[in-house]
Amino acid sequence: MDASSSVYLKIFETVFPLFAIVLVGFFYARARPTDMSIPNRVNMSVFIPALVFSVMASKNFQIADYQTLIVACTVIIIGSGLVVWPICRLFGISGKTLLPPMMFNNSGNLGVPLFVLAFGESALPIAVILFLTENILHFTLGMYLMNPRTNPLNIVKMPMVLATILGFFWSLNGWHLPVALSVPIDMIGQIAIPLMLFSLGVRMTQVDLKNWKIGALGGILCPLSGLIALMIWNMIAPLNETDFTYLLIFACLPPAVLNYMVAELYQQEPQKVASIVLIGNLFSLLVIPLVLFFVL
Numbered sequence: 001m002d003a004s005s006s007v008y009l010k011i012f013e014t015v016f017p018l019f020a021i022v023l024v025g026f027f028y029a030r031a032r033p034t035d036m037s038i039p040n041r042v043n044m045s046v047f048i049p050a051l052v053f054s055v056m057a058s059k060n061f062q063i064a065d066y067q068t069l070i071v072a073c074t075v076i077i078i079g080s081g082l083v084v085w086p087i088c089r090l091f092g093i094s095g096k097t098l099l100p101p102m103m104f105n106n107s108g109n110l111g112v113p114l115f116v117l118a119f120g121e122s123a124l125p126i127a128v129i130l131f132l133t134e135n136i137l138h139f140t141l142g143m144y145l146m147n148p149r150t151n152p153l154n155i156v157k158m159p160m161v162l163a164t165i166l167g168f169f170w171s172l173n174g175w176h177l178p179v180a181l182s183v184p185i186d187m188i189g190q191i192a193i194p195l196m197l198f199s200l201g202v203r204m205t206q207v208d209l210k211n212w213k214i215g216a217l218g219g220i221l222c223p224l225s226g227l228i229a230l231m232i233w234n235m236i237a238p239l240n241e242t243d244f245t246y247l248l249i250f251a252c253l254p255p256a257v258l259n260y261m262v263a264e265l266y267q268q269e270p271q272k273v274a275s276i277v278l279i280g281n282l283f284s285l286l287v288i289p290l291v292l293f294f295v296l
Contacts, residue, residue, distance in 0.1 A: 008293075014058070014114065022197050026199065026202070030203040034202050036202045043191075043195050051128070051193070053167040055167070063129070063172075076247065077104065078137075079230075079233065080228075081225075084102045087221065096268045097263070100259050102147070104255070107133065107250060109196040109257060111127060112127040113194075115249070118296075130250050136164070141156055145202055200281065204281070211275035212276060215275035215276050223254070223283075223287050226250070229253040230247055248295060252284075255280040259273055259276070
């Protein structure tokens with residue numbers, strides 16, 4: 001097998017399992033309408049926190065090793081918003097509608113399994129770090145954008161944040177979980193990734209083509225704004241090749257499904273946000289293989 005065939009095979013082996021599970025969720029929900037609100041709540045409250053803690057509490061995890069990634073990830077998220085803000089003014093689109101989906105990407109549902117399939121289990125801590133950084137910013141800065149009166153104390157009470165804090169102190173002190181505890185926590189955490197992908201497939205059945213124009217605009221702007229922010233930061237603070245590779249994939253991820261849930265909570269044009277999120281994720285069918293081809 002020549003080099004180009006090997007790259008194509010690697011891309012297929014990385015992307016196909018992700019979208020296969022998404023398609024299972026999509027076709028199942030089409031055949032039998034499915035309410036994922038309870039499974040999603042359990043995933044956010046139990047399975048994902050277990051995944052976060054199991055990774056952070058592992059003996060190989062040292063958060064200090066990822067400072068560069070955390071800073072660059074933060075810059076990409078905030079920078080994406082700064083890039084898109086003038087476009088909101090130009091097209092007369094509410095910043096509260098367009099900015100959050102452009103800033104907060106699908107680093108959970110899509111990002112975590114994508115990193116693991118592309119780079120192996122050794123990339124899981126990096127995927128989790130990027131996911132945590134994006135998620136914490138979403139529940140702090142993102143909530144502030146939607147409602148400046150958001151109470152910061154409510155953020156600390158979230159299971160994912162509590163798991164992050166506990167995992168951080170656990171790794172900082174070099175503690176080790178007994179096998180009797182680590183095995184069930186790991187098993188619970190392993191539920192999170194396939195459930196996130198299945199849930200994304202179910203959400204895909206709700207694409208509203210009535211707002212396809214703003215959805216298509218978001219599908220283009222999301223990876224583009226992330227790339228612009230990354231390139232500017234790389235000129236200011238040059239990244240090593242490995243970190244740049246991870247951040248390049250992160251920067252090109254589509255909008256997070258959580259953006260729709262938050263827009264619905266605050267009644268901030270949720271149908272438009274749903275189109276941005278779902279059409280943006282459909283666009284990723286083209287964007288992600290292109291990025292992987294460049295990376296691999």
